[in-house]
Structures are given as C-alpha cells and as structure tokens.
Amino acid sequence: MNAPETAAAAAALAELTAREAGVTISELHELDEMHDACRLLDRVWRPDPGNPLITPELLRVFAHSGSYVVGVRHGGRLAGACLGFLATAGLHSHIAGVVDDVRGRNVGYAVKLHQRAWALARGITTVTWTFDPLVSRNAYFNLAKLGAVPSEYLADFYGAMRDEVNAGTETDRLLVRWELTAAPPDRSAAPPPDRGPDPAAAHTVIGLDAGPDGRPTAGRLDGDTVLVRIPPDIEALRRTDPSLARAWRHALREVLGGLMADGRTVTGFTRDGWYVTEQPQENPA
Incomplete structure (x- = not known):
C-alpha cells in the first residue's frame, strides 16, 4: 500500500x-x-x-x-x-x-x-x-x-x-x-499456545530461569537462541518479597542487558514469560 x-x-x-x-x-x-x-x-x-x-x-x-x-x-x-x-x-x-x-x-x-x-x-x-x-x-x-x-x-x-x-x-x-508501515497483528488470529519455545531444540539454551526456590538462576549464553525467563507477576513479588524482586532486576539486567549489548536481537516474548533472543542474521555476500 x-x-x-x-x-x-x-x-x-x-x-x-x-x-x-x-x-x-x-x-x-x-x-x-x-x-x-x-x-x-x-x-x-x-x-x-x-x-x-x-x-x-x-x-x-x-x-x-x-x-x-x-x-x-x-x-x-x-x-x-x-x-x-x-x-x-x-x-x-x-x-x-x-x-x-x-x-x-x-x-x-x-x-x-x-x-x-x-x-x-x-x-x-x-x-x-x-x-x-x-x-x-x-x-x-x-x-x-x-x-x-x-x-x-x-x-x-x-x-x-x-x-x-x-x-x-x-x-x-x-x-x-x-x-508502523508493517501491518498490525491480526486481531482475529488465535493466540499462540501458552508455552515457551522448546529449550531442548537444537542450538537453543536457557540463559536465565527460576530455580526451585523462585530465585533467578543464570544458565548458558552460547546458543543461537537464548531464552530468558522473568517472573509471572513482578508487581506482586515487589510487595511480598522485595529482596527477591531486586534479585530478578539485577539478574535480568546482567543476562538480557548483556545479550543485547553483545548484539543479540530480542525476537519475541511468550505468554508464559520467556524473552527469545537470537543471533542477528548475517546478510549474504
């Protein structure tokens, strides 16, 4: 158009x-x-x-x-x-x-x-x-x-x-x-499934996840796709456990902020709380 x-x-x-x-x-x-x-x-x-x-x-x-x-x-x-x-x-x-x-x-x-x-x-x-x-x-x-x-x-x-x-x-x-010149998302489209990308997929690693105690746990950053988890409700966590909320702030800054500083592209966010980051595509010669 x-x-x-x-x-x-x-x-x-x-x-x-x-x-x-x-x-x-x-x-x-x-x-x-x-x-x-x-x-x-x-x-x-x-x-x-x-x-x-x-x-x-x-x-x-x-x-x-x-x-x-x-x-x-x-x-x-x-x-x-x-x-x-x-x-x-x-x-x-x-x-x-x-x-x-x-x-x-x-x-x-x-x-x-x-x-x-x-x-x-x-x-x-x-x-x-x-x-x-x-x-x-x-x-x-x-x-x-x-x-x-x-x-x-x-x-x-x-x-x-x-x-x-x-x-x-x-x-x-x-x-x-x-x-803005790209078409907006299709309002009639069905929402994606309520699950994140498959961490077992080839070249996909988990860079940040929640441990058994709910605390952020850093993982690997060496995959073509790196998944970065955040809590489901940080606003409630700030009220109930401010120390844990701060831990998530610093962990996300280090992992997601670090990936972006290194040139990674954030290509999406899933309903169940994963940022999806990928290596930028190289232009063919």
Missing part, C-alpha cells in the same frame, strides 16, 4: 477497535482538559504530591506544538490519557494510563492503534517507548501483540522514582521501536 492508503486503513482500524472497546479517543486541546488528564494520570501512577508526573501547562504546550496528547472517554467521562512527543526517531510515547474499571476491555490496544493512525497521517513511521522489562503482561503486549522490537536495554533509566508504582525499585527499561 502507498502511504495515504496505509494512513486511511490505520484510521479505520483504530476507529473500529475503539468502538469495540466501548471508548472514544480524541486529541485534547483546552486547559481544563489538561487538568483532567493530569489528575487522571496521577490517580493511575500515584506520585508524590510534591513531584507530579506532568503539569497541565506543560501538557498544553506539548499539544499546542503538535505532539500527541489524547484522552480516552468511556460513557462520557475521561477514563484514560496518553502523551507522546515528537523526537528524532519519530514519535516517542512517554506516558499513558487508564482507570481500573476500563482495564481488560482492549483499551490499551485501541490507544496504540489510534497513536499509529495519528502518526501515519503526519508521515511518521516509527513510534518508540520504554517499559519495565520485568512486567510480563507489558512485555507480551508490546512485543507479541503489537510487534514492537527492543532496541536498547536502559539500566536504572529514571533513577529513583517516588510514585507508588515504581517506588523502591531500580527503573530499568527496554526501549522499543514500532515500525
């Missing part, structure tokens, strides 16, 4: 997905909308009152200067918000949040498809963002459902943060790139 057709198809898909999720998504412009969006993001992320995530004034500047500032409405009320700003690579999606009672309705997917359509309509073909690589559901959403590709492991990227979601943990992040 040429670029105008791609943008039109993306807009139609985004509108359909939002409608099926029971929400409307639109750009925000007015100052009172910015105040509402900031209050919503604070409810989701619960920052220290003296250290807000973003101010309404700055959010309005982003919107007025052409960045991506949208609200998600459900039943006439604001139920989500997202900010992305223009960057060297294209659009960088910085923060998003939805209230609890609309989660599980595919709203996050609807926002990403809206973001994709918005970018393509402006000739932007790449969106980047960061996420915590220990959060399994986000890894699956970003890599398996959307098809974004990790490009860099960022150790303790934000330093100490004082919101309730990130407090007490080092803020490692994966930077991912989403190339």
Whole structure:
C-alpha cells in the first residue's frame, strides 16, 4: 500500500477497535482538559504530591506544538490519557494510563492503534517507548501483540522514582521501536499456545530461569537462541518479597542487558514469560 492508503486503513482500524472497546479517543486541546488528564494520570501512577508526573501547562504546550496528547472517554467521562512527543526517531510515547474499571476491555490496544493512525497521517513511521522489562503482561503486549522490537536495554533509566508504582525499585527499561508501515497483528488470529519455545531444540539454551526456590538462576549464553525467563507477576513479588524482586532486576539486567549489548536481537516474548533472543542474521555476500 502507498502511504495515504496505509494512513486511511490505520484510521479505520483504530476507529473500529475503539468502538469495540466501548471508548472514544480524541486529541485534547483546552486547559481544563489538561487538568483532567493530569489528575487522571496521577490517580493511575500515584506520585508524590510534591513531584507530579506532568503539569497541565506543560501538557498544553506539548499539544499546542503538535505532539500527541489524547484522552480516552468511556460513557462520557475521561477514563484514560496518553502523551507522546515528537523526537528524532519519530514519535516517542512517554506516558499513558487508564482507570481500573476500563482495564481488560482492549483499551490499551485501541490507544496504540489510534497513536499509529495519528502518526501515519503526519508521515511518521516509527513510534518508540520504554517499559519495565520485568512486567510480563507489558512485555507480551508490546512485543507479541503489537510487534514492537527492543532496541536498547536502559539500566536504572529514571533513577529513583517516588510514585507508588515504581517506588523502591531500580527503573530499568527496554526501549522499543514500532515500525508502523508493517501491518498490525491480526486481531482475529488465535493466540499462540501458552508455552515457551522448546529449550531442548537444537542450538537453543536457557540463559536465565527460576530455580526451585523462585530465585533467578543464570544458565548458558552460547546458543543461537537464548531464552530468558522473568517472573509471572513482578508487581506482586515487589510487595511480598522485595529482596527477591531486586534479585530478578539485577539478574535480568546482567543476562538480557548483556545479550543485547553483545548484539543479540530480542525476537519475541511468550505468554508464559520467556524473552527469545537470537543471533542477528548475517546478510549474504
């Protein structure tokens, strides 16, 4: 498809997905909308009152200067918000949040498809963002459902943060790139089986796994494919056993971060918690 057709198809898909999720998504412009969006993001992320995530004034500047500032409405009320700003690579999606009672309705997917359509309509073909690589559901959403590709492991990227979601943990992040001209994942396709790649397959090794006590156990890094395990629910683990959660943070940084620094490509993430890394393909002479 040429670029105008791609943008039109993306807009139609985004509108359909939002409608099926029971929400409307639109750009925000007015100052009172910015105040509402900031209050919503604070409810989701619960920052220290003296250290807000973003101010309404700055959010309005982003919107007025052409960045991506949208609200998600459900039943006439604001139920989500997202900010992305223009960057060297294209659009960088910085923060998003939805209230609890609309989660599980595919709203996050609807926002990403809206973001994709918005970018393509402006000739932007790449969106980047960061996420915590220990959060399994986000890894699956970003890599398996959307098809974004990790490009860099960022150790303790934000330093100490004082919101309730990130407090007490080092803020490692994966930077991912989403190339928008590729077709989005088929919404009608059946999900893959709830099992990871076969570690017994030829040239496949396990680089990080959970031991019998639940602690991270480093393995081999010499296969063509190296599998890297993360816990199923790191957020619960942070509450129940912070020391073990920190051990997983440092182990993942060493293994996954080390593999990526050595040039390995992260090619996927499975439903049952494995990053799949592979040697980059050599171009034929």
